[in-house]
Amino acid sequence: MLKLLVPVDGSESSGRAVAHLIKKLGWFKDGAEIHLLNVQHQIPYGNRVSSVIGHDKLAQYHQEEGMAALKKAMQQLDAAKLKYHYHIGVGDEADVICRYAKEKGCDQIFMGTRGLGSVSNLVLGSVATKVIHLSPVPVLLVK
Amino acid sequence: MEFMNELQTAVFWVGLWQIILVNIVLSGDNAVVIALAARSLPPHQQKKAIAWGAGAAVAMRIVLTIIAVELLRWPWLKLIGAVLLLWIAVKLLLPEDGGSEGVDSSDNLWAAIKTILIADLVMSLDNVIAVAAAAKGSITLLVLGLAISIPLVIFGATMLMKLMDRWPIIITIGAALLGWVAGDMAVTDPVVKDWVDANAAWLHWAAPVAGAVFVVAAGKWLAARAEAGHKEVVDLGEGSETKAPH
Numbered sequence: 001m002l003k004l005l006v007p008v009d010g011s012e013s014s015g016r017a018v019a020h021l022i023k024k025l026g027w028f029k030d031g032a033e034i035h036l037l038n039v040q041h042q043i044p045y046g047n048r049v050s051s052v053i054g055h056d057k058l059a060q061y062h063q064e065e066g067m068a069a070l071k072k073a074m075q076q077l078d079a080a081k082l083k084y085h086y087h088i089g090v091g092d093e094a095d096v097i098c099r100y101a102k103e104k105g106c107d108q109i110f111m112g113t114r115g116l117g118s119v120s121n122l123v124l125g126s127v128a129t130k131v132i133h134l135s136p137v138p139v140l141l142v143k
Numbered sequence: 144m145e146f147m148n149e150l151q152t153a154v155f156w157v158g159l160w161q162i163i164l165v166n167i168v169l170s171g172d173n174a175v176v177i178a179l180a181a182r183s184l185p186p187h188q189q190k191k192a193i194a195w196g197a198g199a200a201v202a203m204r205i206v207l208t209i210i211a212v213e214l215l216r217w218p219w220l221k222l223i224g225a226v227l228l229l230w231i232a233v234k235l236l237l238p239e240d241g242g243s244e245g246v247d248s249s250d251n252l253w254a255a256i257k258t259i260l261i262a263d264l265v266m267s268l269d270n271v272i273a274v275a276a277a278a279k280g281s282i283t284l285l286v287l288g289l290a291i292s293i294p295l296v297i298f299g300a301t302m303l304m305k306l307m308d309r310w311p312i313i314i315t316i317g318a319a320l321l322g323w324v325a326g327d328m329a330v331t332d333p334v335v336k337d338w339v340d341a342n343a344a345w346l347h348w349a350a351p352v353a354g355a356v357f358v359v360a361a362g363k364w365l366a367a368r369a370e371a372g373h374k375e376v377v378d379l380g381e382g383s384e385t386k387a388p389h
Binding site: 040041042043044045046047048049050051052053055057058059060061062063066083084085086087088089090 | 168171172175176179180182183231234235236237238239258261262265266303304307308311314362378379382383
């Protein structure tokens with residue numbers, strides 16, 4: 001079965017990408033194994049914050065924020081009665097997405113073009129742009 | 144009128160900008176710690192923890208600023224402060240290492256307040272040393288530094304996190320600036336000042352440059368080493384949903 005990596009951030013754009021995926025799942029002969037991925041930003045200030053707050057608490061924070069960002073896509077897939085896996089990573093979005101695709105042996109990345117906070121690139125989000133450059137596998141962008 | 148004259152010098156404005164940047168970095172971390180520590184509390188306790196935490200941070204900054212003004216006249220203390228600043232600056236550039244244990248991670252009000260108070264003490268001290276170094280003995284700048292840091296600690300967490308998300312380079316610039324002011328402060332310590340002025344006036348620009356370069360080089364090198372240690376992507380939310388019988 002084709003392994004699809006679907007990075008989402010809870011934005012409208014990533015919602016459209018998931019909706020599109022659900023609609024076009026028939027493209028893939030044997031269906032697809034869907035892996036949702038949300039990437040959370042590192043807390044700034046180096047390790048000054050973590051050395052006080054503790055690693056566990058930071059991980060918990062990222063996890064809660066990550067689950068909140070995944071919620072919309074999970075609901076969409078639940079409503080379509082589709083099976084999926086979900087993951088939360090921490091770091092630079094494009095970097096984590098591409099490393100993830102490589103490490104977990106994903107066959108394709110399937111994502112929206114404009115996530116949250118990508119004003120720097122109006123036509124194509126900066127994350128999507130960077131993913132295209134870094135990705136080890138084909139990337140499908142949904143506008 | 145001394146105050147009005149001071150306003151018209153370039154040194155004052157450069158100092159002011161340095162202090163603003165120092166505060167964005169070294170008051171921001173305090174604000175983020177308070178917000179994170181309060182987060183797991185029930186909503187009505189969250190407000191209380193944030194109010195007390197920010198209040199304590201402000202109080203500690205005022206007291207420490209007054210102490211710092213006095214102490215920095217003593218011999219050796221500027222040199223010690225400079226070394227501390229270099230260490231603080233390098234730490235800013237290190238990635239979150241995953242191994243460090245926090246003060247306490249239990250979820251009750253007192254544990255949160257304890258975390259916040261320890262953070263306030265450590266981070267206020269760092270902040271005051273850095274602001275004092277940038278102020279170069281100007282009381283006006285020191286007080287302005289204090290005034291700028293207070294709203295940042297109280298209201299800044301969310302805004303600053305967004306700012307750093309958008310421009311992560313701010314941290315590197317901030318760390319380099321700390322290295323700069325550390326070098327600057329070191330050569331004005333009463334122990335070395337007379338010798339430097341007489342024999343090696345060039346140290347007044349060479350030491351700050353060396354401080355900034357040292358911080359960025361050491362920080363990047365240590366960060367690269369730490370990164371190489373754990374290359375694997377950490378998955379915080381691994382799971383699968385099987386609503387549909389396949």
